[in-house]
Amino acid sequence: MGVAGCGKSSLGAALAQAEGLPLIEGDDHHSPASREKMRQGIALTDEDREGWLATLGQLLQAHPHGAVLTCSSLKKAYRDRLRGACPGLRFVFLEIDRANAGQRVAARAGTHFFSSALxxxxxxxLESPVGEAGVLRLDALLDLATLQQQASAWIAAQESA
Known part of the structure; x- marks a missing residue:
């Protein structure tokens, strides 16, 4: 989880592969209307996200043995909604600063619907999840292999606890 440009999709794919879990790419489940709003640089509202969060919760429930979900989960209410659908859900928070996030989003402008204006x-x-139960904070500027290793080690430690 985290803001646009933090590396959710990249880490999600690497983590799903490393853990042998299915990947649910949250961006794939936005409505066409929400995608168009984001393409135009219009921020989504809680109302826009309602159906999306419901869909993501259902997708998590459809994988009782686990899955990796990439999802911004910017507000605690969104995270709590997903936790309600999937008790025991854990979050990896990819923390990044505004400048680096902006550069990353601008660099993918031709291949992603999300406007850098957002x-x-x-x-x-963003309501930081630091301090919430079941949250691992990682520095989004670390290389992908390190991020995946840190996340996998955390998952293993959580499962053995």
Missing amino acids: VESQFAT
């Missing part, structure tokens, strides 16, 4: 709104919406 990066600031992502930071304005």
